[in-house]
Amino acid sequence: MEESIYNIITDDPLPPKRQKKYRSQFPGTIQPSYSTFANQSNVIQVKNISGDYQLSSNRYASESGTIGKAKTQQLSPIKPRIMGTNNLDEWIEKGSLIRSREFVHSHRNKLKPLVPRSIEKPTMGLQSNRNFIATNKIDVILKSPKQPQEDPNWLTKKNYGQIPLYLSQIKDQLQQSYLEEQNNAKQQLEEQNNKLQLLSEEELQQIRDGLKQRYDEVNKQYQQYTHLKKVDTVGQKRRKEQFEKELIQLEKDMDKMKKQYVFIEK
Known part of the structure; x- marks a missing residue:
């Protein structure tokens, strides 16, 4: 190509x-x-x-259908539905309404003027001999000069230096929530204290003596198993382990009872 x-x-x-x-x-x-x-x-x-x-x-739909009326049965004629009307004069003639006074629309004078019809022709060719340039010059010359506006002095404001209202409301809400939390914590502490009971010195001494006596008994039985050369049977092993656990628990309980104040649940 x-x-x-x-x-x-x-x-x-x-x-x-x-x-x-x-x-x-x-x-x-x-x-x-x-x-x-x-x-x-x-x-x-x-x-x-x-x-x-x-x-x-x-x-x-079907003359020979099994649902509905039979073919031999005559159907009642359908009555035409009577439609209503919105004409006020017809309602007054029937007696449904009574015209007490002549009704006048209150918004007639407030409506905008009607849109001109298509057959109406607007007036064309209107001219004015006014000199807009000279008129504007005269208006500007005769117009008083603009006075300079001073910037507002915010120091002279009425609420200058005061705490805004919304900050005070937020502070009150925080204070109220803090007081509610304190009251709830105080109530919980009081309820917890009501459930506890302080043991007297005599009761503490009795518990200490009982724990010490029980510790000596268990320790004596445990010492018998320590002298055995062999712990062969399952029963001996279980008893030895049980004695060890009980001795450890008794030591913990004795340490707790050595404190000056001991509380128990009611």
């Missing part, structure tokens, strides 16, 4: 072909599927708009 400047010129795009206008296979005068709008009864004229449709003028 030979080089040519005409090759740079692109062809004009072809306009797309106009498709055929869509036309429904059903007439546009029938109502939508399963619609009873503006009917005098609940008769559904169109049962399936996506397939075959049959316009039924009777109140029952």
Whole structure:
């Protein structure tokens, strides 16, 4: 292909072909599927708009159906529905309303002027001999000069240096929550103290003597197992371990009872 400047010129795009206008296979005068709008009864004229449709003028779709009234039974005529009206004069003639005085709309004078009609032509060609440039010059000359406005002095403000109201409210809320927490903690401490009872010195001494006596008895039995060369049986091993655990627990209890004040739960 030979080089040519005409090759740079692109062809004009072809306009797309106009498709055929869509036309429904059903007439546009029938109502939508399963619609009873503006009917005098609940008769559904169109049962399936996506397939075959049959316009039924009777109140029952099928004359030979097993549900509904028989074919021989005569149907009562459908009474046309009486529609109401919003005409005030007709209501007054029927006696439903009584006109006590002539009604006048209170907003008639407050409405905006009506929009001009299409047949009305606006007045055109109005001209004025006023010289707006000279008028503006005169207005500027006669106008009083603007007075410089001083910056506001915030030191002279009424509430200058005072704590804002919202900060005082937040402080009160924090103080109230702190007092509530203190009261709750105090109540819990009082309840806990009411559940405890202080042991007297005589009771403490009795408990100490009992623990010491029990410790001596268990220690004496435990010392007998320490002289054995072999602890072969399972029972001997269990008893030795039980004595060791009991001695350790007795030592802990004796350490607790050595304190000056001992409390117990009621």
